[in-house]
Amino acid sequence: MSVDMKIISLLRRTLKKRRKVHYISSKKELFYLDEELSKNKVFGLDTEFDWRTTYFPKLSLIQISVKRNLYLIDCLEVNPEKVLKKYLESKKYLKIFHSVRSDATVLSKCLGCFAKNVFDIQVADRILSDGEIQAYGKIVKKFFNISLKKTETNSNWLKRPLTDEQINYALDDVDYLLEIYGYQIKILKKARLLKKVFLFSKKEADLGNKSLKLLRIKKREKKLSKRNKEIFIWREEIAETKNIPPTFIFKDKFLQKLSKIDSEDVSAKNKVMTIIGDSELTNKFISNFL
Numbered sequence: 001m002s003v004d005m006k007i008i009s010l011l012r013r014t015l016k017k018r019r020k021v022h023y024i025s026s027k028k029e030l031f032y033l034d035e036e037l038s039k040n041k042v043f044g045l046d047t048e049f050d051w052r053t054t055y056f057p058k059l060s061l062i063q064i065s066v067k068r069n070l071y072l073i074d075c076l077e078v079n080p081e082k083v084l085k086k087y088l089e090s091k092k093y094l095k096i097f098h099s100v101r102s103d104a105t106v107l108s109k110c111l112g113c114f115a116k117n118v119f120d121i122q123v124a125d126r127i128l129s130d131g132e133i134q135a136y137g138k139i140v141k142k143f144f145n146i147s148l149k150k151t152e153t154n155s156n157w158l159k160r161p162l163t164d165e166q167i168n169y170a171l172d173d174v175d176y177l178l179e180i181y182g183y184q185i186k187i188l189k190k191a192r193l194l195k196k197v198f199l200f201s202k203k204e205a206d207l208g209n210k211s212l213k214l215l216r217i218k219k220r221e222k223k224l225s226k227r228n229k230e231i232f233i234w235r236e237e238i239a240e241t242k243n244i245p246p247t248f249i250f251k252d253k254f255l256q257k258l259s260k261i262d263s264e265d266v267s268a269k270n271k272v273m274t275i276i277g278d279s280e281l282t283n284k285f286i287s288n289f290l
Contacts (some may be wrong), residue, residue: 008097018069021171025077033071034083043087044096045178047106047278048157048170055212055239055246059110060157065174072170076160080113087156094154098122098136103214104208106127114132114209120201121177127193127200140176143183148172213240227259227289234288238281250275263290 011280024033037043044065051057055261057098064078072262073080087093088107097103100120107113125134125142137148152169162170215230224232232255239246250258254275261268268290273282 001161009142019065019175021069021070021072023072023074024080025074027078030073030078030080030083033073033080034062036066036071037064037083037087037093041092042066042096042178042181044093044174044181045088045103045171046098046173046177046243048166048173049106049110050156050158051222052213053245056109056160056241057106059106061162061170062107063170063174064217065177067134067178070171070174075110079111081113083114084111088113088115093117094119096181097123097201098139098173098204099204101204101208104205105212108209115205116202118187118201118205119181119198120181120204121184123200123204124188124197127197128184128191136173140172140221144176144178146176213237216246224255225259228255231255231258231285231289234285238284249278249281256287259286261290 022029022033024030026089046063047059048061048063049057049059059075060082064071064073064074084107088095093098095115095118097115097118097120098116099122100118103117104118107115122134122136125139134142137150140146140148149165149169149172152163152166155163155166155169157166163239184197185194188197211212213233216236217224217232220232222230238249258272258275260273265271269282269286272290273279274287276282276285
């Protein structure tokens, strides 16, 4: 898909950074991106995706910022895995994110790229602000007194062509990362907190790089009984196989009800069917747990 670069250029004129924008939607353009990234040891990165009707996220865009350029990779048109993998997984290149766990989750699940050597500006801001977690827009406001429009957060990122508003929103999400990192690193060095930020950033990236099943069970395992946990994992595995959200099988609030159904109950099947609503999955559940 080709995009009128004049439109993008006009959008960029509304921003103070004035980096040149490159829209990547072909193998030839990926080759160009590869050459350009190899010249930069530090770059900012963000993703846009849809995650409403599937188990795995659907990647739409990857935005990358370097000193003088911004890159929008259209992941519906071209697969950037081979190019990005060597940069994302190399410790020679520093990658700047906001909330790296989210982007690491998307990149690892959609492209098989596992982010390493990362700096999370949200983590840095939290450490410098005594534990308060701030959205990207608030951090930008703090450093630049610029209010970003967030109206496209929940827009349809799988629809093409992208609107001017979506493109502008996507560019905003990486346009300030490098500058914020530059400001934060000076403050962190003076406070002797830089090592701590890198350590916590790595932990966040490592969590994002884990399997979704492990991430989800880890969040809840302390609250789940052994039987609850077994049912929870069963639901995750079914959802992963069918690539549907686990809640499409049954909602979290029904986990306790399912775990309490007794195999001796003559109406057990009906009770399971009422919750799950699918005869095939109901029979599988009964076979496994009753």
